[in-house]
Structures are given as C-alpha cells and as structure tokens.
Amino acid sequence: DGGITQSPKYLFRKEGQNVTLSCEQNLNHDAMYWYRQDPGQGLRLIYYSQIVNDFQKGDIAEGYSVSREKKESFPLTVTSAQKNPTAFYLCASSTRDRNYGYTFGSGTRLTVV
Amino acid sequence: KQEVTQIPAALSVPEGENLVLNCSFTDSAIYNLQWFRQDPGKGLTSLLLIQSSQREQTSGRLNASLDKSSGRSTLYIAASQPGDSATYLCAESTQGGSEKLVFGKGTKLTVNP
Numbered sequence: 669d670g671g672i673t674q675s676p677k678y679l680f681r682k683e684g685q686n687v688t689l690s691c692e693q694n695l696n697h698d699a700m701y702w703y704r705q706d707p708g709q710g711l712r713l714i715y716y717s718q719i720v721n722d723f724q725k726g727d728i729a730e731g732y733s734v735s736r737e738k739k740e741s742f743p744l745t746v747t748s749a750q751k752n753p754t755a756f757y758l759c760a761s762s763t764r765d766r767n768y769g770y771t772f773g774s775g776t777r778l779t780v781v
Numbered sequence: 782k783q784e785v786t787q788i789p790a791a792l793s794v795p796e797g798e799n800l801v802l803n804c805s806f807t808d809s810a811i812y813n814l815q816w817f818r819q820d821p822g823k824g825l826t827s828l829l830l831i832q833s834s835q836r837e838q839t840s841g842r843l844n845a846s847l848d849k850s851s852g853r854s855t856l857y858i859a860a861s862q863p864g865d866s867a868t869y870l871c872a873e874s875t876q877g878g879s880e881k882l883v884f885g886k887g888t889k890l891t892v893n894p
Contacts, residue, residue: 674824701881701882703884708886709886710870710884710885710886710887711870711872711882711884713881713882716880716881718880724880726881756822758824758825760825766830767813767830767832768812768813768874769813769815769827769830770815770817770825770827770872770882771827772817772824772825772826772827773824774823774824775822775823775824777822
C-alpha cells in the first residue's frame with residue numbers, strides 16, 4: 669500500500685546538535701510538507717516543496733533546513749539554531765490529481781535532553 | 782491574516798448522539814476545505830475534502846458542508862460511537878491548493894459509552 673513513512677518515531681537531541689528527520693512517500697505525489705505541532709498551538713508550516721529541487725519557507729522556517737533531491741524524499745534538519753525544538757513533527761504530501769488532499773505520515777516526536 | 786477557528790475546543794457526548802463540529806475561516810478565496818481526525822500521539826487521518834465548488838461531502842456517518850459566503854464548514858457525525866473519540870481538525874487551502882493548509886486548533890471529542 670502507498671503511504672508516507674516518517675522515521676524515527678522518537679528522537680532525542682542534545683543541546684547544540686543537528687538532527688535529521690526522514691520523510692519518504694511512495695504515492696508519486698509532487699508536493700510535500702513539514703508541519704510542527706505543539707500543544708495548544710495547532711499545526712504550523714515549516715517548509716514545503718511543490719517540485720523536486722525546489723522548496724519554500726513556511727511560517728516558522730527559522731532554525732530548520734530541508735532538501736528535495738528526489739520526488740520521494742523530503743528530509744528535515746533541525747539545527748542548533750532552533751531554540752525550542754521539542755515538538756511533534758508531521759510530514760505530508762499532496763497531488764493535483766487528488767485535488768491536493770493531504771496524506772500525513774505518523775509523525776516524529778523530538779525531545780531535547 | 783488567514784485564520785481557521787474551531788468551536789468548541791472540547792466536546793463530550795453520550796454514545797448514539799448526533800453531533801456537529803464547527804469550523805470558520807477568514808480567507809474567502811478558498812481552494813478546498815479538509816477535515817482530519819487525529820488520535821493521541823498519531824498522525825492525521827483524512828476524513829473528507831470539499832472543493833470550493835462543492836457544498837458538501839459524505840462518507841459513511843460523516844457529512845461535511847461548506848458555506849463560502851459565511852466562511853463556515855461543519856462536520857456532522859451521526860450516531861456517535863466511543864471509537865469516534867479523537868481530535869478533529871479542519872484546514873483551509875487557498876492559492877491553487879498546493880502551497881499550504883492553514884489548520885484550526887481542533888475539537889477534542891469524547892464519546893462516552
């Protein structure tokens with residue numbers, strides 16, 4: 669079955685470390701997205717990519733970086749510049765063929781230790 | 782600023798009751814409106830997508846409506862069951878659909894046996 673795979677499910681980061689969250693999809697979707705979810709704040713967009721080798725900043729891009737070298741993959745790096753990285757991170761994808769309905773992965777919970 | 786509001790933030794009902802969840806949005810240039818379900822610690826599951834040209838969509842016991850003129854959408858759940866307990870999120874996309882979804886903060890539904 670097609671879907672989105674996020675790994676790892678849980679991730680622990682030490683102060684000053686960069687960590688990379690993986691997002692892979694086999695849905696053949698063109699667009700991919702990264703959202704951050706915090707209690708009481710809802711989902712906020714970090715970065716999105718509408719096509720390979722291109723991506724745009726979302727509402728809270730500071731301290732994060734992404735790449736889109738393959739259609740299937742959209743990894744997110746949380747850098748040491750992100751001062752409050754503890755959150756639940758969700759990756760999603762969409763396609764014009766489905767009227768841009770989103771499909772989400774199961775999420776990665778990142779905790780700073 | 783594009784905003785999506787969901788009322789109430791939490792709702793508790795007895796099993797078997799019909800219920801309505803509300804969603805309001807500020808950007809009238811809507812491309813589509815999506816409803817999702819989220820179980821604790823999990824990703825989002827897509828429930829219904831309503832395109833801007835549509836008035837409603839149905840899936841099983843769920844019915845979602847869209848009124849662009851008033852900036853409102855409702856999710857109707859018929860004959861609620863304990864398994865319906867979850868957080869329900871609505872989200873609006875604009876600008877051609879592929880750029881981003883703006884999410885409400887959700888309604889946490891508890892269905893009591």
